[in-house]
Amino acid sequence: DxxxxxxxxxxxxxxxxxxxxxxxxxxxxxxxxxxxxxxxxxxxxxxxxxxxxxxxxxxxxxxxxxxxxxxxxxxxxxxxxxxxxxxxxxxxxxxxxxxxxxxxxxxxxxxxxxxxxxxxxxxxxxxxxxxxxxxxxxxxxxxGDIYKSEYEGLYCTGCEEYKDTKDLVNNDECPIHLTRCELRKEENYFFALSKYQNRIEK
Ligand SMILES: [Zn+2]
Missing domain, CATH: 3.40.50.620 (HUPs)
Structure with a gap:
């Protein structure tokens, strides 16, 4: 760690x-x-x-x-x-x-x-x-590595992260906290990691 x-x-x-x-x-x-x-x-x-x-x-x-x-x-x-x-x-x-x-x-x-x-x-x-x-x-x-865009997904407050729907249990619950994830839509700033993809892969 x-x-x-x-x-x-x-x-x-x-x-x-x-x-x-x-x-x-x-x-x-x-x-x-x-x-x-x-x-x-x-x-x-x-x-x-x-x-x-x-x-x-x-x-x-x-x-x-x-x-x-x-x-x-x-x-x-x-x-x-x-x-x-x-x-x-x-x-x-x-x-x-x-x-x-x-x-x-x-x-x-x-x-x-x-x-x-x-x-x-x-x-x-x-x-x-x-x-x-x-x-x-x-x-x-x-x-120019930061841009604004929208992100929507199911969010667990306990984990402080968006979850992949395939990882959820009982339809919309976090597998760790067993509480319902909420649908959140946020305008976020993103880092353009793709700009560096070739260098990272190398
Ligand atoms: Zn959680």
Whole structure:
């Protein structure tokens, strides 16, 4: 579940050759800096074993790299955007802000208890994070990769996603939540992934 990422074409060309060159990059003599990140945990609920597991795995990798003289940047943090978070906050009688502050501090204290040596705890509501996302989105927008269109489908609020009709049970119920999916029609912004299809396939 934990992702290992590294910016730039150099990484992509290495990764495309399979995991071995990638591991050599981490453990060999190559001192290219890189980031290791856990998932950014969703703050709709308190941390659980899964949150601890991925973070310990990432921490273990990061520590072994440091011991071999590398300088990985280990990132963890919370994703604080989503309808589900707003609903959890409402249920608990908190404002979304209060709720995010409370739950993300639970993650910080969990990782402290486990002695996780992360370099950055990133909250998606950090002004610095918002600035970077905005810059990135503007680049994508200026590049003409985003277009507006309509999407209609059966939506499960619990999963926060549209479902394929073939995956539903009892006609229109989510197989996970066993609640009825609602027909939603939205005007959305889409990313023109098809523009990059050839490059991705290569
Ligand atoms: Zn569902």
């Amino acid at each position: 934990g992702l290992v990422s590294h910016g730039g074409r150099r990484f992509m060309s290495r990764w495309s050759k399979g995991p071995r060159p990638f591991l050599r990059m981490c453990f060999g003599s190559d001192s290219t800096p890189f980031a290791i990140t856990t998932p950014l945990f969703y703050v709709n609920a308190d941390p659980h074993m899964g949150s601890a597991y991925t973070t310990m795995a990432t921490d273990a990798l990061s520590r072994s790299l440091r011991m071999s003289g590398k300088k990985p940047v280990m990132i963890t943090g919370c994703d604080e955007h989503g309808d589900k978070i707003r609903m959890s906050a409402e249920k608990l009688g908190r404002s979304p802000r209060e709720h995010c502050d409370k739950v993300s501090s639970e993650f910080v204290s969990l990782f402290d208890k486990f002695g996780i040596e992360y370099d950055r705890f990133c909250r998606t509501t950090n002004p610095a994070h918002e600035t970077i996302v905005l810059q990135f989105m503007n680049r994508v927008w200026d590049n």
